[in-house]
Amino acid sequence: MNPKRALIRSALAGVIAAGLGQLASAHDGEPAAGKEKCYGIAKAGQNDCGTATHACAGLAKKDNAPDEWKYVPKGTCAKLGGKLKPPGGK
Amino acid sequence: MSGAEALARLQAEFAAALVAEGDAGFASRLAGEPSLALRRLAIYRRAVEANRRGALRSAYPVVARLVGEAFFGEAARRFARDCPPDDADLNRFGGGFPAFLAAYPHASELPWLGDVARLEWAWHEALMAADSPGLDYAALARVGEAAQPRVRFRFHAAVRLVRSSWPVLAIWEANQPGRDGTPDREEGADDVLVWREDERVRAALLAPPEADFVARLMEGASLEEAAADGWDFSAALGHLAAGGMLAGFSAGTPAAS
Numbered sequence: 001m002n003p004k005r006a007l008i009r010s011a012l013a014g015v016i017a018a019g020l021g022q023l024a025s026a027h028d029g030e031p032a033a034g035k036e037k038c039y040g041i042a043k044a045g046q047n048d049c050g051t052a053t054h055a056c057a058g059l060a061k062k063d064n065a066p067d068e069w070k071y072v073p074k075g076t077c078a079k080l081g082g083k084l085k086p087p088g089g090k
Numbered sequence: 091m092s093g094a095e096a097l098a099r100l101q102a103e104f105a106a107a108l109v110a111e112g113d114a115g116f117a118s119r120l121a122g123e124p125s126l127a128l129r130r131l132a133i134y135r136r137a138v139e140a141n142r143r144g145a146l147r148s149a150y151p152v153v154a155r156l157v158g159e160a161f162f163g164e165a166a167r168r169f170a171r172d173c174p175p176d177d178a179d180l181n182r183f184g185g186g187f188p189a190f191l192a193a194y195p196h197a198s199e200l201p202w203l204g205d206v207a208r209l210e211w212a213w214h215e216a217l218m219a220a221d222s223p224g225l226d227y228a229a230l231a232r233v234g235e236a237a238q239p240r241v242r243f244r245f246h247a248a249v250r251l252v253r254s255s256w257p258v259l260a261i262w263e264a265n266q267p268g269r270d271g272t273p274d275r276e277e278g279a280d281d282v283l284v285w286r287e288d289e290r291v292r293a294a295l296l297a298p299p300e301a302d303f304v305a306r307l308m309e310g311a312s313l314e315e316a317a318a319d320g321w322d323f324s325a326a327l328g329h330l331a332a333g334g335m336l337a338g339f340s341a342g343t344p345a346a347s
Contacts, residue, residue, distance in 0.1 A: 004314065004319065008238050008313050009238055011327050014327075015327055018328060019227035020228070043148055046141070047141075069160060073199075073200060074158030075154070075155050075156050075157050075158035075159075075271075076156055077156045077157060077203075079271040080271070083276045084256060084261070085276060
């Protein structure tokens with residue numbers, strides 16, 4: 001058997017053993033401990049017909065016409081600015 | 091024209107007038123003083139715009155924080171105008187926003203912005219995706235040794251892999267509530283696996299060989315095709331299985347090769 005096939009066999013055996021074991025024990029500990037970031041985020045439903053936003057949005061005196069200042073990114077990107085680099089300084 | 095047809099036509103014209111630029115001629119068909127009618131129509135127009143902006147704001151909170159509300163609002167307005175939603179469920183609106191941002195001239199100094207948005211959309215989709223069945227381990231155990239290399243996995247509907255030339259996960263984390271927006275690292279080419287487990291969305295940074303392996307499996311490659319020579323993928327496969335990311339498999343013969 002070539003090495004890749006041997007690896008496939010052992011990797012699948014590991015997955016199967018862990019999977020069947022997980023079913024048997026019903027609860028598994030923290031998966032892949034410490035490796036991933038986990039966030040629980042609740043989101044509100046959105047639909048295109050309701051007044052999901054409060055009525056004031058529609059009652060605003062002016063349309064949201066473009067202005068020059070709306071094209072300038074503010075917010076927290078100033079903190080990263082030009083500091084971020086892809087690897088190799090591309 | 092029947093009454094129902096006339097009503098359907100009137101409604102379609104009203105819907106078109108809500109997203110049209112300028113008067114669009116619809117106000118003249120409304121009862122009352124024309125200038126007043128236009129102002130009344132504008133209330134509906136702004137409500138539609140606000141709903142769509144709100145949907146994007148909900149899916150892209152990190153982008154909004156990165157660029158600020160004014161910039162975000164204008165980008166959202168233009169995107170909604172160019173790519174209006176095709177589904178009344180606005181949770182499905184905004185899949186094209188990352189590409190829009192990547193090409194948005196006013197964001198050209200933020201070359202990573204489109205990739206951050208891709209990560210946010212992956213997160214959003216992972217949250218909204220339907221549940222998938224779990225892997226049938228007993229059936230997998232019955233696959234004969236000769237057929238094992240041909241095993242192809244089906245992934246849970248919530249699994250996404252976002253590959254970027256930028257440290258997108260670091261940027262994303264730095265812009266979660268309670269953080270000040272300064273990333274822990276300034277360099278990186280983040281390959282981020284996103285999935286849902288125990289009703290929560292999770293993300294993990296993958297090393298390049300693992301990302302290549304997962305990407306190939308997600309494209310439908312068999313284990314033999316996905317595995318790089320000389321690299322032990324056992325842990326990577328174990329991670330996918332333990333996270334509930336594998337929803338099924340086939341072990342049929344490959345397409346003519």
